[in-house]
Amino acid sequence: QxxxxxxxxxxxxxxxxxxxxxxxxxxxxxxxxxxxxxxxxxxxxxxxxxxxxxxxxxxxxxxxxxxxxxxxxxxxxxxxxxxxxxxxxxxxxxxxxxxxxxxxxxxxxxxxxxxxxxxxxxxxxxxxxxxxxxxxxxxxxxxxxxxxxxxxxxxxxxxxxxxxxxxxxxxxxxxxxxxxxxxxxxxxxxxxxxxxxxxxxxxxxxxxxxxxxxxxxxxxxxxxxxxxxxxxxxxxxxxxxxxxxxxxxxxxxxxxxxxxxxxxxxxxxxxxxxxxxxxxxxxxxxxxxxxxxxxxxxxxxxxxxxxxxxxxxxxxxxxxxxxxxxxxxxxxxxxSRRGPIPPKPWGVSTVRGALGGEAPEVFLHILKPDVNEVTLPEVLATSVAFPLGKSTPLKTTAAEGGVKLTIPADARAPYDTILSVTAPMPDQR
Ligand code: H79
Incomplete structure (x- = not known):
């Protein structure tokens, strides 16, 4: 144009x-x-x-x-x-x-x-x-x-x-x-x-x-x-x-x-x-x-x-x-738009960035304070997850149908514990 x-x-x-x-x-x-x-x-x-x-x-x-x-x-x-x-x-x-x-x-x-x-x-x-x-x-x-x-x-x-x-x-x-x-x-x-x-x-x-x-x-x-x-x-x-x-x-x-x-x-x-x-x-x-x-x-x-x-x-x-x-x-x-994980008993997901060509960033919103693990579906299995604003990634373990994220107590936030999930960037060399 x-x-x-x-x-x-x-x-x-x-x-x-x-x-x-x-x-x-x-x-x-x-x-x-x-x-x-x-x-x-x-x-x-x-x-x-x-x-x-x-x-x-x-x-x-x-x-x-x-x-x-x-x-x-x-x-x-x-x-x-x-x-x-x-x-x-x-x-x-x-x-x-x-x-x-x-x-x-x-x-x-x-x-x-x-x-x-x-x-x-x-x-x-x-x-x-x-x-x-x-x-x-x-x-x-x-x-x-x-x-x-x-x-x-x-x-x-x-x-x-x-x-x-x-x-x-x-x-x-x-x-x-x-x-x-x-x-x-x-x-x-x-x-x-x-x-x-x-x-x-x-x-x-x-x-x-x-x-x-x-x-x-x-x-x-x-x-x-x-x-x-x-x-x-x-x-x-x-x-x-x-x-x-x-x-x-x-x-x-x-x-x-x-x-x-x-x-x-x-x-x-x-x-x-x-x-x-x-x-x-x-x-x-x-x-x-x-x-x-x-x-x-x-x-x-x-x-x-x-x-x-x-x-x-x-x-x-x-x-x-x-x-x-x-x-x-x-x-x-x-x-954001609704995320790839439909509403669950623990909360919901949102996603940003997919429209603008940036790497999409998925957010898990954990709305129940006593939830200490969530399972990501297969499509997100190679992702890295951080509590919002923190730099230590969450521990993941293989689980049936995807990968399990463990949420430590110090990652909890008032109202909504938000986990940021991004796929590792593909190697472009
Ligand atoms: O402005 C606020 C309310 O005054 C108005 N909408 C919100 C935003 C509102 N009016 N009615 N209602 C909300 C409830 C509607 C109930 C309904 Fe029915 C049930 C509409 C149709 C079936 C009541 C029973 C009215 C008709 C039959």
Missing amino acids: VRGQAAAAKPEDSPNALARRWFEDAKFGLFVHWGVYSLLGKGEWVMNNDKIPIAEYRKLPPQFNPVKFDADEWVKLAKSAGMRYITVTTKHHDGFCMYDSKLTDYDVVDATPYGKDPIKALAAACRKHRIKLFFYYSLLDWHHPDYYPWGMTGHDTGREKKGDWAKYVAYYQGQVRELCTNYGEIGGVWFDGWWDLPKAAWDLEGTYRIIHELQPGALVGNNHHVAPFPGEDFQMFEQDLPGENSAGFNKADAAAALPLETCLTMNDSWGYNSKDDHFKSPEQVVHALVGAAGRGANLLLNVGPRPDGAIGPEFAERLLTVGRWLEGSGKTIYG
């Missing part, structure tokens, strides 16, 4: 393909659920769960004045945690828009005393700190008068049992257009709530076309819990690692060859819940991140900021601890 000459447009060089690769390298993102529901401190489903009529729920926006919201602080926290992107709720199931929409007055600029667009501030801060921004957008809407009556949820909010479905589709697609137009380059759009209505209702193809046309480098994901649809760029799993189904609705396998993402929340709530103090420890978060990486997936880790806009110390302290762990161990995570 001649320098200065336009490269042939190869599919793998398209903005979308490059973005997918970026996404797979990024590995760790911050998920933020924040809305007028945060005022009640009972999670983002409170309107449905407490059967709050629309007329009653509409009393929340006039109370929403997040004087402590500081987009720079959010972004700095995400960066200190080692996160490479942020996915923020622009509209959740309650239908309230956390950005300035021209298609409704039911938004943060028109309906709250705050009167500013926090998504605009967040987009600016993300640009400044070079981190990507994704928009969560709920397809389902418990507030819009034309939202089809009825979906599976939201029956007790006083919505009238009538509506013009085509108008709702135009509304939501118009909002997607706004989100793809008014905030500069975005990382992608993260849909939720698809499962509320029959598939045909949504015109997803049309929606995805709008995004890919307006934002050629943006990635589309849809939290529909089933196998990916055409036009989607990554496949997500809610509350479970790919291939697991503790939540009961993650029945899709990960065979689609799309980039993968698992979303989890730091406690047991997405939106702010003042009573939920069931926080994951930094070790549990590291295990989730490593477990996702070993299955080829990103971890999108959620926090629920308070109604005043601050992300509480119960989230921040844990995130910073994970960030410090990543400073030492991130090279086994960022830019």
